[in-house]
Amino acid sequence: MRRGLLGRVLGEHPVGAVFVTPYVVFLAAVFAYPLGFAVYMSFHDYFFTAPGAIVERPFVGFDNYVTVLSDPAVRRAFWNVLVFLVINVPLTVVLALGLANALNAAIRWRTFFRVSYYVPYVTASVAVVGVWLFLFNSNGLVNSVLGPLAPDPSWLVNSKLAMPTVAIYVTWKQLGFFILLYLAALQNVSKDLYEAAAMDGADKWKSFWNVTVPGVRPATTLVVLLATVTGANLFTEPYLLTGGGGPDGASASPVLVMYQKGIEQGNPDIGSAIGVLLVIAVLALALIERRFVGREES
Amino acid sequence: MKLQAGLLALALAGSLVACGDSGGGAGDADAAASARGPINIWYSNNAEEVAWGKQMVAAWNAAHPDQKVTAQEIPTGKSSEEVIGAAITAGNAPCLIFNTSPASVSQFQKQGGLVPLDSFSDGTSYIEERSGDVAKQYKSSDGKYYQLPWKSNPVMIFYNKKAFAKAGIDTTKPPLATYDEFLAASRKIVASKAAKFAIYPAPSNEFFQSWFDFYPLFAAETGGKQLVADGKAQFNSDEGKKVATFWRTMYADKLASQEKYTGDAFVDGTAAMAAVGPWAIATYKGKVDWGVVPVPTSAGKPADEIHTFSDAKNVAMYSACKNRGTAWDVLKFATSKEQDGKFLAASGQMPLRKDVTAAYPDYFAKNPDYKVFADQAARTVEVPNVANSITIWQTFRDAYSKSVIFGQEDPGTALDGAAQKVDQLAKQS
Numbered sequence: 110m111r112r113g114l115l116g117r118v119l120g121e122h123p124v125g126a127v128f129v130t131p132y133v134v135f136l137a138a139v140f141a142y143p144l145g146f147a148v149y150m151s152f153h154d155y156f157f158t159a160p161g162a163i164v165e166r167p168f169v170g171f172d173n174y175v176t177v178l179s180d181p182a183v184r185r186a187f188w189n190v191l192v193f194l195v196i197n198v199p200l201t202v203v204l205a206l207g208l209a210n211a212l213n214a215a216i217r218w219r220t221f222f223r224v225s226y227y228v229p230y231v232t233a234s235v236a237v238v239g240v241w242l243f244l245f246n247s248n249g250l251v252n253s254v255l256g257p258l259a260p261d262p263s264w265l266v267n268s269k270l271a272m273p274t275v276a277i278y279v280t281w282k283q284l285g286f287f288i289l290l291y292l293a294a295l296q297n298v299s300k301d302l303y304e305a306a307a308m309d310g311a312d313k314w315k316s317f318w319n320v321t322v323p324g325v326r327p328a329t330t331l332v333v334l335l336a337t338v339t340g341a342n343l344f345t346e347p348y349l350l351t352g353g354g355g356p357d358g359a360s361a362s363p364v365l366v367m368y369q370k371g372i373e374q375g376n377p378d379i380g381s382a383i384g385v386l387l388v389i390a391v392l393a394l395a396l397i398e399r400r401f402v403g404r405e406e407s
Numbered sequence: 408m409k410l411q412a413g414l415l416a417l418a419l420a421g422s423l424v425a426c427g428d429s430g431g432g433a434g435d436a437d438a439a440a441s442a443r444g445p446i447n448i449w450y451s452n453n454a455e456e457v458a459w460g461k462q463m464v465a466a467w468n469a470a471h472p473d474q475k476v477t478a479q480e481i482p483t484g485k486s487s488e489e490v491i492g493a494a495i496t497a498g499n500a501p502c503l504i505f506n507t508s509p510a511s512v513s514q515f516q517k518q519g520g521l522v523p524l525d526s527f528s529d530g531t532s533y534i535e536e537r538s539g540d541v542a543k544q545y546k547s548s549d550g551k552y553y554q555l556p557w558k559s560n561p562v563m564i565f566y567n568k569k570a571f572a573k574a575g576i577d578t579t580k581p582p583l584a585t586y587d588e589f590l591a592a593s594r595k596i597v598a599s600k601a602a603k604f605a606i607y608p609a610p611s612n613e614f615f616q617s618w619f620d621f622y623p624l625f626a627a628e629t630g631g632k633q634l635v636a637d638g639k640a641q642f643n644s645d646e647g648k649k650v651a652t653f654w655r656t657m658y659a660d661k662l663a664s665q666e667k668y669t670g671d672a673f674v675d676g677t678a679a680m681a682a683v684g685p686w687a688i689a690t691y692k693g694k695v696d697w698g699v700v701p702v703p704t705s706a707g708k709p710a711d712e713i714h715t716f717s718d719a720k721n722v723a724m725y726s727a728c729k730n731r732g733t734a735w736d737v738l739k740f741a742t743s744k745e746q747d748g749k750f751l752a753a754s755g756q757m758p759l760r761k762d763v764t765a766a767y768p769d770y771f772a773k774n775p776d777y778k779v780f781a782d783q784a785a786r787t788v789e790v791p792n793v794a795n796s797i798t799i800w801q802t803f804r805d806a807y808s809k810s811v812i813f814g815q816e817d818p819g820t821a822l823d824g825a826a827q828k829v830d831q832l833a834k835q836s
Contacts, residue, residue, distance in 0.1 A: 158518045353612035356665070
């Protein structure tokens with residue numbers, strides 16, 4: 110039966126449109142419109158002005174993108190965040206899955222451990238950063254334990270170690286959330302599969318590798334994507350932990366540079382160009398990850 | 408902050424501009440200049456300034472019930488400048504802000520957010536009569552005053568007498584006038600373990616951090632030059648390189664730390680010296696037995712020839728203000744000799760007016776510790792009032808951080824490289 114245009118748009122249950130409208134409006138207001146406006150700004154010589162101020166905002170084509178891409182600080186920031194993701198995402202997946210698996214077993218103090226892993230996630234970064242500064246400065250606890258093996262310069266002021274340290278910090282901070290995702294996914298893995306594996310002579314490791322890992326693959330896809338997206342948005346840690354992306358820009362992230370140039374220095378057109386490039390990069394990365402990690406889902 | 412949030416902030420601010428483009432205009436400005444009625448003001452959130460602000464507003468309101476002033480602390484944000492910039496864009500900035508950073512004035516001006524104070528018949532004369540020659544540093548590149556020079560915190564070297572005594576250094580006239588003396592004293596402090604570090608300027612990369620390490624010494628070494636003058640960078644001069652080399656030695660010899668410190672290293676005893684203005688005295692009370700000397704120079708200039716960074720905060724009038732006649736009157740009232748005296752008494756910060764010591768002899772007789780700051784206030788250097796000011800400072804800081812703090816490049820080469828970029832930025836004025 111042929112349906113009208115309205116019918117095709119609203120589907121078989123038009124009342125559904127009423128229910129999704131608030132969220133569509135929300136998405137349009139806080140995501141689609143800002144993104145569209147950011148794209149607009151990135152192609153114009155744009156700066157913020159007071160209402161009533163009459164200024165020229167000429168179309169400049171790709172000039173802002175050329176400025177951004179020819180700026181070594183921006184290129185460095187994109188490289189830094191790639192280093193961050195290469196460390197943070199695999200570490201997050203491995204630790205979150207391993208710990209969730211352990212916490213899913215009938216161990217003593219299970220609730221205590223679950224809460225312990227979740228506490229850093231719900232604690233404000235500003236508060237936790239102070240603890241990490243104490244741990245990782247040259248006279249901190251970590252260097253005291255390492256003794257002569259402690260790096261010089263110390264972790265957060267060492268241009269080679271600053272970003273890995275930030276990546277480890279963020280992994281630790283976010284881990285509780287990803288453990289929760291895996292714990293939920295583990296409830297859906299059928300016990301029959303474990304029993305069948307045991308009957309086939311699989312030990313615990315083989316059972317984990319051949320039953321658990323494939324069983325939670327949808328969750329792994331989600332964890333990888335979420336860790337990538339939140340990691341690419343890195344701002345608070347280089348802003349607070351390494352004093353504005355130091356040392357010498359070694360831990361600067363694209364969002365930090367976007368903030369410096371767009372807000373602090375009053376060049377929102379440049380900031381927007383960085384933002385648009387980051388969106389494109391994250392989308393590309395997410396597609397690649399979905400292609401490899403989520404291949405069996407499809 | 409998430410990327411989406413960043414884009415949202417950028418876009419919403421931009422869309423507010425787009426929405427507001429058709430409103431207002433210069434036609435209303437003349438009427439606003441003489442309009443009188445209620446106004447809003449913002450002031451800083453430190454306890455001393457809040458106390459002063461409240462009494463100032465109460466005094467004004469008591470005498471002018473038909474032109475009521477409503478005051479509040481600057482809303483919190485990552486920085487005051489960010490909050491003010493957003494308020495300008497949204498069109499809801501107050502009439503006056505008693506905490507306007509001179510470094511941000513060019514940006515606010517570009518945004519169309521400021522009222523030139525010259526537009527009032529007695530604007531220029533009031534500013535120049537109150538502040539004297541120092542006022543000229545606050546003129547914008549178009550020759551107008553978009554800020555009233557209000558108060559300064561001349562940066563000097565505070566030292567901890569207890570730590571100096573432990574290190575065997577004279578505590579009444581410590582040898583800190585030349586770079587060699589400063590380095591020798593610093594080595595004694597660290598070697599004797601009187602403090603872990605001699606001094607602890609923030610080693611982080613924020614654009615404004617150079618105001619408290621390089622810039623005061625540069626002002627002193629050059630006899631009062633700004634970072635940029637006549638559209639050209641000045642910091643890669645021989646004097647600038649001497650200052651950079653001095654600080655490089657401090658970091659290389661671990662007399663200053665490369666690591667971020669949470670807290671006040673001077674108060675905690677981690678550092679025996681601090682480069683800061685008189686606002687900090689209140690925080691040292693009962694915690695540190697301190698003395699103060701001018702910043703060092705390579706040859707040890709006499710104290711009465713030494714310039715330093717002003718660390719000033721000024722008052723600006725914002726273009727969203729409707730009753731500008733009242734705002735101008737309030738501005739003059741708040742910076743009158745009487746109110747400046749009350750501000751000095753409440754905060755210990757120096758009003759940017761001619762000959763502060765002569766204006767308030769009783770205060771300095773009762774508070775002799777502050778007299779040295781009043782003397783120094785006569786020789787202060789402001790940040791250059793040029794376009795791209797923040798970008799220029801960030802460019803400088805990046806080069807300074809890389810070479811001086813972290814030693815990854817020769818300081819002279821790094822400053823030369825930064826000067827080329829800064830020259831380009833300054834040309835865009």
